[in-house]
Each structure stands twice: as structure tokens, then as C-alpha cells.
Amino acid sequence: MRRNIQNLWEEFSAPLRGFIRKRVAKEQDVEDILQEVFLKIHASMGSLREEEKIQAWIYGIARNTIIDHYRKDPGNREVLVLPTDPELELAREPEEDLSTNKEIAACLKVMVEELPEKYRQAILLTEFGDLTQAELGRKLGISLSGAKSRVQRGRKMLKTTLLACCQVETDGKGNVVDYRHKDKNCKYC
The missing domain is CATH 1.10.10.10 (Winged helix-like DNA-binding domain superfamily/Winged helix DNA-binding domain)
Incomplete structure (x- = not known):
């Protein structure tokens, strides 16, 4: 069963927001990144081959979007919260x-x-x-x-x-x- 973007938003927006918030200090950036993640999901939904791997696929997009955010604005790198353990x-x-x-x-x-x-x-x-x-x-x-x-x-x-x-x-x-x-x-x- 293919999911639509609205269903994905309802299921994943809150957990993704928390995931992003753990890694980004500014709340405005959290919201911007969340929106960008869902734009990428919407644009790439046709490339998802295995529906059962959708969660890993979505979190991979989120991780890559966070990394892209810090690449665009190196001045914010000191607030990047990445696991060190x-x-x-x-x-x-x-x-x-x-x-x-x-x-x-x-x-x-x-x-x-x-x-x-x-x-x-x-x-x-x-x-x-x-x-x-x-x-x-x-x-x-x-x-x-x-x-x-x-x-x-x-x-x-x-x-x-x-x-x-x-x-x-x-x-x-x-x-x-x-x-x-x-x-x-x-x-x-």
C-alpha cells in the first residue's frame, strides 16, 4: 500500500521534529529543516522501492538534510549536536x-x-x-x-x-x- 504525503506527515512529523530538535539548536531551523525533509520526501516518493523500509528511508533523508543545513551555514556548526558515544x-x-x-x-x-x-x-x-x-x-x-x-x-x-x-x-x-x-x-x- 502506497502512502500519501498527508499520511506521512501525520505519522512522522512529530517524531521527526524531535529527531531534528536533538541535532539543531535554533527552533526556527528545526521547522525549516522539517519542511525541507517533507519536500524531499514528496519529491522522491517514487524512488522508494520497498515500502516496509519507509521509516529508515525517511530518517535517512532527515539526517542528510541536517548535514546539508550545516554545510550551507558553517557558522552554526558549533550548535550541531551529534552523538559522540x-x-x-x-x-x-x-x-x-x-x-x-x-x-x-x-x-x-x-x-x-x-x-x-x-x-x-x-x-x-x-x-x-x-x-x-x-x-x-x-x-x-x-x-x-x-x-x-x-x-x-x-x-x-x-x-x-x-x-x-x-x-x-x-x-x-x-x-x-x-x-x-x-x-x-x-x-x-
């Missing part, structure tokens, strides 16, 4: 932000803890810590290529474990926009 980078829609992020972050934390020591250390220090891969190499007394290899292998192990446990949906840039547990008895989630 890796757990929050997996954000979906606003009403599910905290619970969904906590769920998947809890899964990932358990998965990281079960990695072999050298890969766990590499992931924790680079992905969750502040070290670059070059700094990791120096800290561990290994070459840069050795550090990169450990991080890549650790990521690959995490991805394999996550995909065995969950069905993950990403956007074109590889950001997680949705996930579902494959097995309710998964030991990680």
Missing part, C-alpha cells in the same frame, strides 16, 4: 534511539569481550578508545601494518558474529539503520 552512532528513529542503541551496544560489548585477546585489545583501543592504528602499533610494539591487520581481523570477527546473531540493515554508507534478532536465544542479545 559509539553506542549512539547506531541511532534509528528517535523514540527507539535509546532502547535500540542499548540493545545492540550490549550485544557488541559481549561480542568484543569474547574476541581473542589481541583482537579485543585492538578493537577496544581503536574503535572504543582514542587511539589511531599507528598509535596502537606504537603502544603494542608492532608495525603499522600489524596494527591495521589486528583491527581489520577483529572487525571481521565481530561482523561475522553479529551477522550470525542478527539481520542487519544498512544505508548506502554502511550505517546501521535497522536490525532484527535471528534467534531469540542468541547468547549475545
Whole structure:
């Protein structure tokens, strides 16, 4: 069933307004961005191929519109409120932000803890810590290529474990926009 723009407005305008308000300081900008998001939705509705993914599609448009807003007016960048915690980078829609992020972050934390020591250390220090891969190499007394290899292998192990446990949906840039547990008895989630 195809939805019309009025139905989308009724369903998504309030949650989108909250989503935008968390990321933009000026109320006038919030309203302008919300209107721009719905103009883009209306203009692009024909490009939506999978109706069941409409929510992720709409929030992707909203995120991109917020980014465009800050690109147009670099003077406002200091008010941009973006998540800095890796757990929050997996954000979906606003009403599910905290619970969904906590769920998947809890899964990932358990998965990281079960990695072999050298890969766990590499992931924790680079992905969750502040070290670059070059700094990791120096800290561990290994070459840069050795550090990169450990991080890549650790990521690959995490991805394999996550995909065995969950069905993950990403956007074109590889950001997680949705996930579902494959097995309710998964030991990680």
C-alpha cells in the first residue's frame, strides 16, 4: 500500500521534529529543516522501492538534510549536536534511539569481550578508545601494518558474529539503520 504525503506527515512529523530538535539548536531551523525533509520526501516518493523500509528511508533523508543545513551555514556548526558515544552512532528513529542503541551496544560489548585477546585489545583501543592504528602499533610494539591487520581481523570477527546473531540493515554508507534478532536465544542479545 502506497502512502500519501498527508499520511506521512501525520505519522512522522512529530517524531521527526524531535529527531531534528536533538541535532539543531535554533527552533526556527528545526521547522525549516522539517519542511525541507517533507519536500524531499514528496519529491522522491517514487524512488522508494520497498515500502516496509519507509521509516529508515525517511530518517535517512532527515539526517542528510541536517548535514546539508550545516554545510550551507558553517557558522552554526558549533550548535550541531551529534552523538559522540559509539553506542549512539547506531541511532534509528528517535523514540527507539535509546532502547535500540542499548540493545545492540550490549550485544557488541559481549561480542568484543569474547574476541581473542589481541583482537579485543585492538578493537577496544581503536574503535572504543582514542587511539589511531599507528598509535596502537606504537603502544603494542608492532608495525603499522600489524596494527591495521589486528583491527581489520577483529572487525571481521565481530561482523561475522553479529551477522550470525542478527539481520542487519544498512544505508548506502554502511550505517546501521535497522536490525532484527535471528534467534531469540542468541547468547549475545
